[in-house]
Amino acid sequence: ALRWLCALLLALPGAAGVCSQPPRFAFAEPVSAALQSYAPGAVVSYRCLPGYAKKAGESPDVTCLADSTWSRKSAFCTKKPCGPPSIENGDFHTQTDLLFGATVTFTCQVGYRLVGPPSAQCVVRNGEVSWDAVPTCEIVLCPPPPSIENGQLLDRNEKFTFGMAASYSCNKGLSLVGEATIFCSIGRGFQGVWSSPAPECKEVKCKDPQVKNGKKLSGFGTEHTYGNQVSFECNPGYSMKGSSVVTCDANSAWTPPLPTCDQMLCGRPPELPFGTPTTAVGDSSPLGTRVMYRCIPGYEGAPGRSSVITCQSDATWSAPDPHFCVPAQCPSPRVQYGRVSPGRYFYRTWDTVTFSCNPGYALQGPRSSTCGADSRWSPPLPQCKKVRPCPMPPQVANGNHNGQGQAGFTMGMSVRYTCNPGFYLVGNPTVSCRASGTWSQPRPRCEG
Template sequence: MDVGTALLWLSAALLALPGACGDCQAPPRFVFAEPSGPTDASYPVGKMLRYRCRPGYTGDMGKSPYVTCLPNSTWGSDPDFCIGKLCVQPEIPNGDFHFSTNLQFGATISFTCKAGYRLVGKPTAQCILSGNDVEWDSTPYCALIPCQPPPGIVNGQLSAVHTEYTFGVAVTYSCNKGFSLVGNATIHCTMDDNLNGIWSGPAPECKEVRCEIPEVENGKNLNSFATEYTYGEKVSFECAPGHALVGAHTVTCDADSAWKPSLPVCDPRYCGPPLRIPSAELTGAASDSSLAGTKLSYWCQPGFTTESGKSLEVTCLLDRSWSAGSKLCTRQQCAAPTIRNGIVNEDNFLFGATVTFSCNAEYELKGSSSAKCVAAGDGVEWDVALPSCERQRSDVLCGQPPSIRNGVHNGTRGTAFPQGSVVVYSCNDGFTLAGGSTIQCLATAQDRGSWSTPSPECRDGASSIIVGLLPLLLAMLVMNF
């Protein structure tokens, strides 16, 4: 091979290499766009090619339809500069459509119908190309769900007859004279899970229904005293006094000519022996068994009463117990006694209580020193006349009270003390009072005054201890012998 031939061969090989005449290879391919004209195998940097949108797509406003050869030998462009065309929103009377993305070319939507309608056609549609535009490949419609004609009944008829029965239509049945309608009088056209038309329930029946006259022993019919009862009629009962109703209060005449639930029973209820009420006595005789509603009267014993008087009443209840109530016999109270210039030494004036009386200083008790609250007729009163306190004679006087060793008294201010005067003694520190702490001026038989005896003593504390120990020591000596 000569030099010229070799040079020609090398030139051909270099021309065959990619990018030998430019920096970018063939322009890119897009789903949504294509070059406007013929293309070359390579292009120099900076070369711009115009693209046009493919069928079903349209240019996106604001984005350039050009692709450019870049210095790194790649093509650059705005992303998705062509977008899918929009399909028109489909119209589906009595139904609706649903989508998850958009309504652009290539999108898929689904259809549903309102209650009472079912879909006729494909449940989905796709936005497809049609010539230079886009449209839905199919559109279903919603048809009203039909029902078969309603069933007929024996001894009865429909209230109205239609040529078509569609969703929501209702029909009503009635029976011939002498027959009772058993079941729902009205049914309506509805649908099942498969969107087929069905009736809401079976047709009713027309039957001859006659229930016997309901009779309950010791019971009373509260509704009526009809001579016959037909289907659906109700009767209510109540029991005679002293009886409890066991079972249903109201029963209904059923389709099988029987009362449902079964007729109740009026059960007699009895209480046991009469109650024993404290401080009360039963008036009249009573047996060991009393029918509910029986009332017994009691009379409170003398000295006792109730809030409303002397008598009370209990009733035998349906639970077989006596109603004791809150009215029990309580003690009556005597009028509170008062004594002028005296003291009543008790604060309980109820029936049976005893009170004592005392007079103030310089006064003397005249009458009984005590009184008892006793029964009198329907009430209570004191068993004696209340005493009185009369001033003591002033001509009976006592002289100076006697003094005691190691102690003092409070009668040092006077030299003459009237009858009834009281003097109080106390001991000096370290001494203990032996005997009563007071003495009183008393009248003698000669109407003279003298102090009561004996006078108290003030003893040494140690002596008191020794005196107290002497009996113990003597007892120990006797035990040793």
């Protein structure tokens, strides 16, 4: 009984010197059915699974080692290649390789459409690897080009494939409206469609175009049919609104509409800080208009500066000289035998000066004057006259004056007259000594 127990323990997995079931490989399987355990030195052989091939020089065997493990093995089977798939007028694309299990996608050349699945896989079929399905690329066909009235199709092909052209012409005297040539192209679902509708043949005549205040640059004939173009330019002094080129369209009308040539006008002349226009100018002025400015009171034109601006060919005013008006000046006042205060070399508008005379001279005129906007002193300058003594005041019959006993009389001095008893005074009772050395007139008189 002890002998049977020892034999049983040796047969258990993991027992010393005993290997469990052989390793599993994704690419191979044991040639014979696997046992529950293997004695040291036991060998298990493998064969490659379908889709795999044995590597040259590699053994497909594993051995049970004395430590109850199987000998290590590297991959001894490799994937079989399917080879490049063949698709006429197309190509394939892959992100890996072309070995067993790989997947490729297909595309067609321009003008062809894919018929069949868009991808294929390298699979085992009848013991060999091959692509499970390869589509085809068929050329795109367009339906016959449409016919047109009063015209004909120039191409007589039975089939129209991608890229082929169909051209049309019209009967004599008619214009072809649309595309004279249309092309077979690809539409939705990779179906063949024509690039544009068939053209029309119709009679098109546009009137001879004329633009007021302008002239033609091209298209000088008087008869114009579909597609004819005419270009224009405006006369000097006018600007164009609209397109300079128009085309005769299918409705016998010019498109875009004919342009207009509008007179070029300058806006209001610019405002200057110290000047105003000499003539009335509105909100618009034709080219060549000249505007002259005059300086406002207190200012005068500077020598060598222009006061004229002109409406230029670009409908803008020429730049005015901002410095042609300068503050007005009065000449330095001179009073012979007198003095001016304050004394300066020049005086600006609204400056005021006062006057005084030298000793022995008397002021005749205003004591002050102001520089006016017209560069003149206002009031006019005074004079300093030499002072002359007056003689004794004249006698008045039946009267007397209070200057009796006075040694002398000079300008500005005055005397007062009174009448004797029984008489009364007629006239101004006072007379003054004037700069001329004479007494003011008239003198009074005493009447009784």
